[in-house]
Amino acid sequence: MKPADKLLAPDNHTLVLIDYEGQMAFATHSHAMQELRQNVGLVCGGSKVFAIPTINTTVGEDHFAGPVFPEILEHYPKAEYPYIDRTSMNTWEDEAAYQAIIKPGKKKIVMAGLWTSVCIVYPALSALEEGYEVYVIADACGDVSTEAHERAMDRMVQAGVQPITAVQYVLELQRDWNRPTAGAVSKLMKRYAGTYGIGMQYAERMLKH
Known part of the structure; x- marks a missing residue:
């Protein structure tokens, strides 16, 4: 039985994380910031567990937007992983970022970042x-608003982008709890995945009885 080609797998895509920085977060109002940070932590943790080629890019880090979220630095410390700083709002138009994204040779690209209507729409449509x-x-x-986020998602979906969620992303990579990454994924879910993670913790404890 062959899984659908549209499904994400650890070996078939590159992950691009864009502008998770303080200046961008201050004006973000479409999601509760704590929820957003948890989802970012889950995505970053999952990408490390499955060794996904991951590109971290910032905009004007030292003079405008500031450092990236701690949840990213925890999994991708600057001493060990390169970060690409840009002036372009469109990551796809920055030569260094573009070359880093296409270098792994994957035909699927997963994106996340701030803001949806600018820093995600532009490279998403360009990659398509x-x-x-x-x-x-x-x-x-x-x-900056729920309206801005939703209209940006609508625009991308109409163009052919496939929308997913953070939990869906990590579980799609795991897909079978018999795989050796199950323990690491379970740990990530319990830490970052809200009530789903609490449910996993509860089940582990109570099923022992």
Whole structure:
């Protein structure tokens, strides 16, 4: 039985994390910031567990937008992983970022970041035009208003982007609890996945009885 080609797997995509910085977060009102940070932590943790090629990019980090979220630095410390700083609002138009994204040679690209209507829409539509399959983690993105976020998602979906969520992303990579990554994924879910994670913790404890 062959799984659908549209499903994400650890070996078939690149993850691009865009502008998770203080200046962008201050004006984000489409999602509660704590929820957004948890979803970002889950995505980053999952990408590390499954060794996904992950590109971290910022905009004007030292003079405008500031450092990235602690949830990203925890999994991708700057001493060990490169961060690409840009001036362009469209990551796809920055030569260094573009080359880093296409270098792994994956035809599927997963994106998440701030803000949805600018820093996600622009590279998502650009990647689509170059023939890539593009997935956007909707609840790990945010914008200045719910309206801005939702209209941006609508625009991308109409163009062919596939919307997913943070929990869906990590579980789609796991897909079978018999795989050796199950313990690490379970730990991530219990930490970041809200009531689902609490449910996993409850089940582990209570099923012992």
